[in-house]
Amino acid sequence: MAPASLQRSGSSLSRSPSIGSPSMLQRHYRDRSSSIRYDREGGLMPNGLHNEAEAAARVAFEEFSKDSVFSKFLSEDFNATLFASDALKNGSATASSEKLEEGIKLLEKQLRSEVFLRQDDLLQQLSSLKDTEGTLTVVRAGVESLQTLVQRVRSEIADPYKQIKLKSRQLSSLHETIELIRSVIRTLKQMKRLRELMDSGGIKADLSKAAQLFSEVETLRKESDLSGIEIIDSEVPWLTEAGNRIRAEAMKGLEKGMESLNQAEVGTALQVYYNMGELKSTVEQIFSKYKSQVSKCIAAALDMKAISASVGASLGPGGIQRSGTPQLGGGSRAREGLWQRMGVCMDQLHSIIVAVWHLQRVLFKKRDPISHVVFLDEVVQNDDPMLTERVWEALVKSFASQMKSALTASSFVKETFVLSYPKLLAMVTGLLERIIRDTDVKGVLPAIKVEDGDHLIAALEPFQTAYLAQVLNRLSELVHAMFPVAIRGSIPSQEQISKLIVRIQEEIETVKQNGRLTLYVVREIGKILQLLAEKSEYQVSTGPDSRQVGGPATSLQIKNFTLCLYLQEVHQKVTSILSSYPQAAAEVLSPSLGAIYGVAVDTVTPIFKAMIEKLESSTLQLHDQDFGSDEMAYDIESKSSKYLEEVQRAIMHFRSEFLSKLLPTSQSAYASGAGESICARLARKMASRVLFFFVRHAALVRPLSEIGKLQLARDMAELELVVGQHLFPVEQLGSPYRALRAFRPFIFxxxxxxxxxxxxxxxxxxxxxxxxxxxxxxxxxxxxxxxxxxxxxxxxxxxxxxxxxxxxxxxxxxxxxxxxxxxxxxxxxxxxxxxxxxxxxxxxxxxxxxxx
Missing domain, CATH: 1.20.920 (Histone Acetyltransferase; Chain A)
Known part of the structure; x- marks a missing residue:
């Protein structure tokens, strides 16, 4: 029985809000303290009673706090079930139950004490509750009276409000009906005017007025929502037919004006569409049509199956190949057909671009006479591209795509366009020039800018690359044939050199109509000239035999002479070809021509240097002769000085054995159409050096007698004669010749x-x-x-x-x-x-x- 009673006591404590929880005890103590303070401040109880109550409460709380069992009830996390379980486990259930009963009695005693001490306060609070109930009764009666009054006022106001609302709805319906009738009348009136205009045939004469009437009728129908009105609905089929007729007539005028580039007709048609509120959609429709035409005309031009089919009847048995490549014997006809279609395509593209530009031009100029709105502002927004920019972008994109497909899909198209790329480029550039020329009107934006044409030409880049590769291959084959690997030390023949020059000229002539392509081809020619210079440099003979000038020309020297003349011819002819082209072409080829010229000079320069050294050595013997003695008188009338005779022999030998092979005739010895030849320049430098060197050392002669002066003057005359006859015309030498001529009288x-x-x-x-x-x-x-x-x-x-x-x-x-x-x-x-x-x-x- 004891455990059961303990459990019941524990559960009763746990359910009791005043005893079962330690937190309740704590709150009770805090509330008690605060209530005591409140009572003290309010003066409801004597100070002695307050102190006594507070002391009793404090004693009770301290007893609970110090007690080992009751202190657990003061914990914030007290658990009654856990407390009962611990009591059962310890076997002290009876003692715990008694302890709890004792605590309950203590708490009840404390509660009775609290009630007793606060009896006056509780009685006062009870009296206040009775007064409050009386007041609430009075208030409730007032509220009920007020509700009765409100209901009476509501019943008096509701009926007029309902009447006013009903009358207002009737008035609004009346106004709507009147406005609807007015809209119907106005619509029927405008429809009647439109019918009269169309029945009388005035639609063609004043199409914009008909469009305006049609637009007004449609606006009235939509804004006033006239659908469902029988008289209006019965006219809708006719109105739809009238609108289609107006659009058809406007489209005819627009297409006619676009074809003839008539601004008045296009402007009239655009005014019709503007009046109908369909300007932007119509322009977009036309733009889409032209954009589709661009793609179709390019595709048709490159359709090899169609081209082959057009010439297939004359190809004999076998018909057309599956890939669209013409059969054997039909290549030339197919090629002509391809170029013919490309020409037609260029004309169509030109017409499309000019037509769109013309439409844009009219949109830019045309204004609505009533609102003064520019039509172009209705079609093109601030950030949108212009119509010509859009159609050109579509053209470039389609052209590039079709060309790329043709390059990979048809070997015949690729071969044709690569071999005749200048013709293809001329067609494209011709298209660009025509568009720029035909749309160059003052005060109007052109259809395309010059830089826009680069985008279209860029689509031809694969064909251009292949064409330039073929140019390089054709020329390199000629150069490689001049220096076969199997024959070491060989030099080109005159025929091979001439063939190379002719081929270079043909390559340049083929592309001369296009300046940009000319520069590209010239760049490839420059590579060939560099290759020729490198291979020729390997063939130049060096060593003592190539520099000897005392004996006849050796085979190695003759080989160098021949190579020099060939390279000189290439340099002169190519320079002459470029003289009729822009300076940019010559600048591109300048390094390569310089390489050719440098190798040509290197082949013969050692001989001229060796000869100059020999002549200077002979001239230095002048100092071994006595020009200060008068004993030379017997030699004056008979012969020249010994050193000068040696100089004369060396010059005449050089002329006969070497210079004659480098300068075959007197006419070609000194200059050509492209300027002074290499050997002539070297001969001129040699002649100038001989004269200058002689004058320098003649001035160093000391002493110099009168007879010595005469001998020196005779030597100068002989030197002038031999140099002029066998090296270079002395009159063209400039300052060295003038110095020689001046020194002769100067010494006297x-x-x-x-x-x-x-x-x-x-x-x-x-x-x-x-x-x-x-x-x-x-x-x-x-x-x-x-x-x-x-x-x-x-x-x-x-x-x-x-x-x-x-x-x-x-x-x-x-x-x-x-x-x-x-x-x-x-x-x-x-x-x-x-x-x-x-x-x-x-x-x-x-x-x-x-x-x-």
Whole structure:
């Protein structure tokens, strides 16, 4: 019995809100404390009673807190079931039950004490509840009276409101009926006017008015919702037929105006569609039609099956091949058919673009006479592309797609377009030029811009690449044939060179109508010329045998001569071909032509250098001859100097054995249509060097007697003659020839005449000063003697120095001379000294001004 009673006690505690939960006890204590404070503040109880109640509550709470059993009930997470289970497990159920009964009694005692202590407060609260119930009774009666009054007012107002609402609905219906009748009357009136206009045949005369009437009728029908009205519905079939008739007439006028490019007819048709509210949709419809035509005409032009079928009747048995490639014997006819279709396609594309441009042009100019709205603004929004831009984009896209398909689908089309790519490109560029030309109208945007044409030409790039590859292959085959691998050391023949030049000219002539393609072809030709230069360079013979000039020309030298002439011919002919083309073509080919020219020069330059060295060596023997002695008188009338005879023999030998093979005739020796030839240029440089070298060393002769002057003058005349007859016309040599001609009379001038002589302007500064040393005393040493150099060493030094350096060397010798004279105490100098000082500063300054 004890366990059962304990369980019942535990469950009763758990269900009781005042005892079963420790949190309730805590809240009870807190509430009690607050109520006590409230009572103290309100003055409801004496302070003694308050203190007594508070002390009793505190004692009870402390007893519960200190007790090991009751303290568990103060926990926030107290569990009655767990408490009962623990009591049963410990075997102290009876003791626990008694303990709990004791606690219950304590709590009941405390509750009775609380009720007793707060008796006055509870009685006062009970009195307040009775007063409140009386007040509520009064309020309830007032509310019921107010509700009765509201119901009476509502019944008095509701009936007028219903009447007003009904009358308002009737008035609104009346207004709607009147407006509907007005719309019907107006619609019937406009419909009648439209019928009269169409029955009288005035639709063709004033189509825009008919469109306006039709639009007004349709607007009234839609805005007023006249559907369901019998008189209107009966006219709808006729109205639909009238609208179709108006559209048909407008479309006829629009198509006619588009074909004839008549702005008035197109503008009238567009006004009709604008009045009908169908302008944008109609323009879109027309644009779609032209866009479809673009695709169809390009596809038809490249349809090889149709082309083969058109020429199949004459191809004999076998008909048309499955792939659309013409049978044997029909290729030429099929090719003609392909080009004919391409020409028709270009014309159609031109007509389409111009028609769309014409439509756009009229839309741009046309305004509605009533609203003044520009028609183009109705069709094209701010960010939308123009009609011509859209149709051109569609054309380029379709053309590129069809060309790409033709390249892979039909070998016949590919072969035809690659072999005759210039013709295909000419068709496309012709189309672009026609469109730009025909749409170039002041104040109107053109159909396409120049850069737009590049997009269309880009579609031909695969064919262009293949064509350029064929050009390169055709020319490279000719170059490879000139230098067969099996025959080592061979050089081209004249026939092969001529064939290559002719082929280059043909390739350029084929594409000359298109500047861009010409540059591409010229670039491929440049590759061929580079290849020719490389292969020719491998064939150039080098070594001592190729540089000898003492004996007859060797076989290696003749081979070099021939190769030089061939390369020179290629250079001259190609340069001449490019002379009639834009400068850009010559600039593209310039590096390749430079390579050809460089190899050609390298083949013969060693011979000319060797010959110049030989002639300079012979000329240097001039210093071994005594020109200061008067014992030379017996030689003057009989012969030239020994050194000059050697120079003459060397020049004549070079002419007969070498130069004659490089310059076959006097007419072609010095120039050609493309400019001075390589060998002529080298011969000119050789002649100039011989004359200049002779004058330089003739000026170094010291001493120089009168007889020596005569001999030197005779030598100069002989040198001029042999150089002019066997090397180069001396009259064309310029300053070296003028120096030679001026030095001959210069040596015979009196010293007093030199300062004012015009011959000074024709002679180099070094020649003037060096000759003046021959007129000076021995103690005025020349720079060559002062530096203790040989004539050859001094000549090499002069080649690397300018006039200022020469004057410094001369000035140093003059200063040494002046120092010696002053050291001896002499007061007079040689007349040459002041003359050289005077000439030095003036000639150097004049030379600097000429350079500027």
């Amino acid at each position: 001038l009196e010293t007093s005449q030199i300062a004012n002589s015009p011959l000074l302007q024709e002679l180099p500064i070094s020649v003037i000063f060096h000759h003046l040393y021959s007129r000076a005393p021995e103690e005025l040493e020349s720079p060559m003697k002062r530096l203790k150099l040989t004539p050859l060493q001094y000549s090499l030094w002069l080649d690397s120095q300018g006039d200022e350096q020469v004057w410094k060397g001369v000035k140093a010798t003059l200063d040494d001379y002046a120092a010696r004279v002053r050291a001896r105490g002499d007061k007079e100098f040689s007349p040459i000294y002041p003359l050289m000082i005077q000439l030095g500063s003036s000639l150097v300054e004049a030379g600097q001004q000429q350079k500027l």
